[in-house]
Amino acid sequence: MEPHLVALDVDGTILTHDGRMPPATREAVRAVADAGHHVVISTGRSVVATLPVLEMLELDRGMAVCSNGAVTIGLDSSQPQGYRVEEMVTFDPKPAMNLVREHAPDILAAVEEVGVGFKVARPYPEGVLWGRQVVVPWDELVAKPATRVTFHDPDGDSDDFLRLVERIGLHGVEYAVGYTAWLDLAPEGVSKGSALEIVRRTLRIEPGRTFAAGDQRNDLEMLRWAARGVAMGDAPDEVVAAADERTGRVAEDGLVDALRPLL
Numbered sequence: 001m002e003p004h005l006v007a008l009d010v011d012g013t014i015l016t017h018d019g020r021m022p023p024a025t026r027e028a029v030r031a032v033a034d035a036g037h038h039v040v041i042s043t044g045r046s047v048v049a050t051l052p053v054l055e056m057l058e059l060d061r062g063m064a065v066c067s068n069g070a071v072t073i074g075l076d077s078s079q080p081q082g083y084r085v086e087e088m089v090t091f092d093p094k095p096a097m098n099l100v101r102e103h104a105p106d107i108l109a110a111v112e113e114v115g116v117g118f119k120v121a122r123p124y125p126e127g128v129l130w131g132r133q134v135v136v137p138w139d140e141l142v143a144k145p146a147t148r149v150t151f152h153d154p155d156g157d158s159d160d161f162l163r164l165v166e167r168i169g170l171h172g173v174e175y176a177v178g179y180t181a182w183l184d185l186a187p188e189g190v191s192k193g194s195a196l197e198i199v200r201r202t203l204r205i206e207p208g209r210t211f212a213a214g215d216q217r218n219d220l221e222m223l224r225w226a227a228r229g230v231a232m233g234d235a236p237d238e239v240v241a242a243a244d245e246r247t248g249r250v251a252e253d254g255l256v257d258a259l260r261p262l263l
Contacts, residue, residue, distance in 0.1 A: 001035070001262065002206075003036050003037050003205065003209070004037045004038070004205065004209040004210065004211055004262060005037075005038045005196070005200050005205045005209065005210045005211070006032055006037045006038065006039045006040065006211045006212075006262065007040045007042040007065070007192070007196050007210070007211065007212040007213075007222060007226065008039065008040070008041055008042060008212075008213055008214075009042060009043060009192075009212075009213060009214035009215060009216070009219050009222075010041060010045055010050070011043070011044075011045070011215075011216075012215035012216060012234070012235075013213050013215050013232055013250055013255060014029065014041075014053065014250070014255065015053070015250070016250050016251050021056055022250065022253055024253045024256050025250065025253060025255050025256055026056065026057060028253075028259045028260075029255075030057065030058065031259075031263055032259050032262050032263065033057075033059065035263055037262060038062055038063075038203055038205065039059060040062060040063055040064060040065060040196065040199055041053060041057075041059070041064040041065070042064070042065040042069075042192045042196060042212070042214075042222055043064075043065070043066060043068075043192075044067065044068045044148075044178070044184055045066060045067075046067055046071075046112050046114070046117075046118075046130060046148070047067070047071055047073055047083070047085075047114055047115050048116065048117060048130045048131035049130035049131070050066050050073075051081075051082065051083070059075065060075055060077055060082070062074075063075065063086065063199050063202070063203075064083075065192055065195040065196060067112060067114075067147050067148040068148065068174070068176060068184055068186045068190070068191060068192060068218050069089075069186065069190045069191045069192045070088065070089045070090070070148050070186050070187055070190050070195075071085065071087070071088050071089075071114055071148075072085075072086045072087040072088075072195050072198065073085055073086060074086045081115065085114065085115075087195065087198060088114060088147060089147065089187045089190050090145035090146055090147050090187060091145060091146065091173060091185075091186070091187035092145060092172075093111060093142055093145075093146040093149045093173075093185065094142040094143070095172065096149070096170055096171075096172065096173045096185055097109060097141070097142050097149060097185075098142065099168055099170070100151060100168070100170075100183070101138070103164060104153075104164055106153075107151050107152065107153045108120065108121070108122055108124055108151065108152045108153070108154070109121045109122075109141065109149065109150075109151050110129060110133075110149070110150050110151075110152075111141055111146045111148075111149050112146060112147050112148040112149070112150070113131075113132075113134075116131055116132055117129065117130070117132035117133055117134070118132075118133055118134070118150075119133075119134050119135075119136050119140070119141055120133050120134070120135055120136070121135070121136070121137075121138050121141050122135065123135060124152060125154055128152065128154075147186075148184060148185065148186055149185040150182060150184050151182070151183040151184075151185075152182055152183075154181070155181075156181035157180060158177050158178060158180060158181060158182070160181060161177045161178075161181060161183045162177050164183070165177065165183070170185070172188050173185045173188055174187065174188055174189065174191060176217050176218035177217055178217075184218065191218075191221035191222070192221060192222035192225075193221030193222045193224060193225035194221065196210075196212070196226075197225060207227060208227045209227065210225070210226045210227045210228070211227070211229075211230070211262065212225065212226035212228075212229050212230070213229075213231075213247070213255055213258055213259075214230075214235070214239070215231065215232035215234060215235040215239065215250070216236070216239060217236065217238065217239060219231075219235075220238070220239060220242045223239065223242045223243045223244075226244075228244055228245075229242065229243040229244050229245075230243055230244070230245055230246070230247050230258040231245070231246045231247070232247060232248075232249060232254055232255070233246065233247060233248040233249035233252065233254050234249050245258075
C-alpha cells in the first residue's frame with residue numbers, strides 16, 4: 001500500500017479520558033507506522049503535553065500538530081527537547097479574552113507558552129494543565145500574541161460553554177468546546193485541518209491518501225479534510241456528521257478497527 005498520512009487525535013481517540021492507552025490501540029498505531037505510513041499526532045494539547053504521548057507510541061520521526069493546529073513540530077532527536085518548531089501561528093488574544101471574562105468572570109484562563117507551559121490569571125487545579133504555570137496579572141496575560149488560549153470551569157460542563165459562545169459571539173478567532181468544561185481559542189482560520197494540509201504538502205502525500213480519526217468538535221475540520229475521516233464511538237452527532245464513518249469507543253479498541261484497512 002502507498003504511504004498514507006494518518007492523523008490521530010489523542011484524548012478520546014488514542015487515550016481514554018482518564019489517560020490510559022489501551023494496549024491494542026498502541027500496537028495498532030505502531031503497526032501502521034511500521035508499515036511505512038506517516039503517523040501524525042494531531043491534538044489540542046500543547047507541545048509539552050503531546051511529547052509523552054509520542055514517547056508512549058515510540059514515535060521519534062515525522063511531524064506532530066499541536067494546539068489545535070497553531071503549532072506544528074518536527075520530531076528531531078538531535079535537538080535538546082527532541083523536536084523543532086516547524087510552524088507557529090499567533091493571534092491577538094486580548095479582545096476575545098476580555099469578552100469572555102466580561103460574561104464569565106469566574107472561569108479560569110490560561111495562555112500557552114510553547115514548549116514551557118502556560119501563563120494563568122489564577123492557578124488551575126493540579127494535574128489539569130501540563131507544564132509550568134506562571135500566575136500573572138490579567139493585563140500581562142492578554143498583552144502578547146498567543147498560539148492558544150484555554151478557558152476552564154471545574155464546576156461546569158461543555159453545554160455551559162456552548163451557551164456562552166452562542167450568547168456572546170466570538171469574532172477574529174477559531175474556537176472549540178471540549179467534552180468537559182473547556183473552551184479553546186486559536187488564530188482565525190487555523191485548525192487541525194489547515195495544519196495537516198501543510199504537513200500533507202510537505203510530505204508530498206496525495207489528498208486521496210489521507211486518514212484522520214477524532215472524537216470532539218476540535219476535530220471537525222480535520223475529519224472533513226481527510227479522504228477518510230473516522231469519528232470515534234462516543235463522538236457528538238455533529239462530529240459523526242463530519243466524518244465518513246464511525247467506529248467504536250477508544251475503550252472498545254475502536255481505533256484498532258478503523259486502522260485495520262491500512263495494514
